[in-house]
Amino acid sequence: MTKGEWCMWGGGIAVLLLARPVAGQGAPAAPGFRAPVLSQSDTGKLKGPLQPIFFRHDIHAGQDRIPCMYCHYSAAISSEPGIPSVQTCIGCHQIINGTTDSHRAEITKVRSAWRDRTPPEWIRVYAVPDFVHFPHMRHIKVLGTDAASCANCHGEVAKQPRIYQVATLKMGWCVRCHVERKVTRDCTACHF
């Protein structure tokens, strides 16, 4: 076993044993929340685009209470929120197989992505047009890093099996919040 593999095993076991929210960051959902088991007919009713791997935020963020910024690591320091690398996923899923057949099928896809060195091509859900610059870190600085602040724009992610766009993301929606919180309404704050 290489040094890298030792690190991954150790890290994976540590996460399982010490699954606590990061200091200063509230857990996405209340303790004891259990994500529903979805049947084929249920998934047909879900909103949001089909992703290459059926990643369930309600299991990871809701049931397992993984903090948002465990995966979306650069939201507080960069304009980009940060998509988790495949290494982040394989940290747990090298051990965690999944309890049901459908879960196992999806986790196999994660392991294949790692083994074949081909990251999954996620479909972007939250996007603003090119002429707008949305800096995540500026908003997180004001709103905070706990899940409730992420829910302002992204909704109750911890209850969503498949992510869909909950807000219009149009300028009126942005400006409404800026007016309510009495922050800048300068054009060049976002359009530069």
Next chain:
Amino acid sequence: MTDPMNRRRFLKILGITGGGAAALSGCGIGPEPTQRLLPYLVAPDDQIPGVATWYATTCRECAAGCGLRARVREGRAVKLEGNPDSPVNRGRLCARGQAGLQGLYNPDRITGPRLRGANGQLAETTWDKAVQLLAQKVADAKGKGIVFVTGHETGAFGDLVDEWMRAVGGRRIAFESFALEALREGNRLAFGTAAVPHYDFAAAKYIVSFGADFMETWLSPVEFQNAFTRAHAFAAGADSSMAKYVYVGPRLSLTGLSADEWIAAAPGTEGLLALAMAQVIVARRLARSPADATRLGASLAAHTPAFGEQDGAMHLPLLHKLVAPSQRIPHTPQFIGSVL
């Protein structure tokens, strides 16, 4: 034409095609094209997406070696700036340094091994084929004369190539676009050391440039520009002894434009003027000569002003006018020049 084009029809067509264009993305009106997000396989330690990382490095576009700061976004260098901590350029960067980024992104850059074909054109080849061919050719030519052309190498790579060339009976040639061999030889003749000196423009009181564009590409232009400004800028009341700057050359370059005086010497005769000036200064003891001034005795004797006049390249009163300021200089004047 079944239907004549009239105003009504024209506007209808315009409306339909215009409406179609507006429905495209970019205006934010219609459906945006699907964007995909590709995560890292393994996230790098020192890069955060969306946040720039700055690396300190050195410019290799000329031999000056100005300090650089490279702005890197997601592992790609996107901008070069001068490093304020470098004593050479002190935070400035010339156009060549800025263009250094082209070496990374210019579509015409060489991206792999190339083989020159029979028609003289470079053709793409693979690394395996290239290395195999190289090994075979070196084995064939061993001892018969092999030349390895590199750039100006100061580190281990130059030593490695030298060692390899020694082993196969070849030699290494360092190619530099701004060759300084003439300068080195001149300094060897004048001062006994075949080296390129460092010129302290900031401390100069009288600068004569014989075609040396020290603010553009000569030796270390960024440093010289900075130092020249210190010598030549108007410091109101602080120091009234502004350096005088004379430019000798056929073309008034960017460097020449800053000169207080321009001597439009015919091309190739700048050297004659320099030697004549030196001869007059040394012969008439207009300045304190260094102890080894006799080293140049023969060259100077051959370049008296009279000789220059014969060639029609010199004007005696002009020469004396140029030499006159050096009489007020207590220490030995430094002459800078380049042989093009």
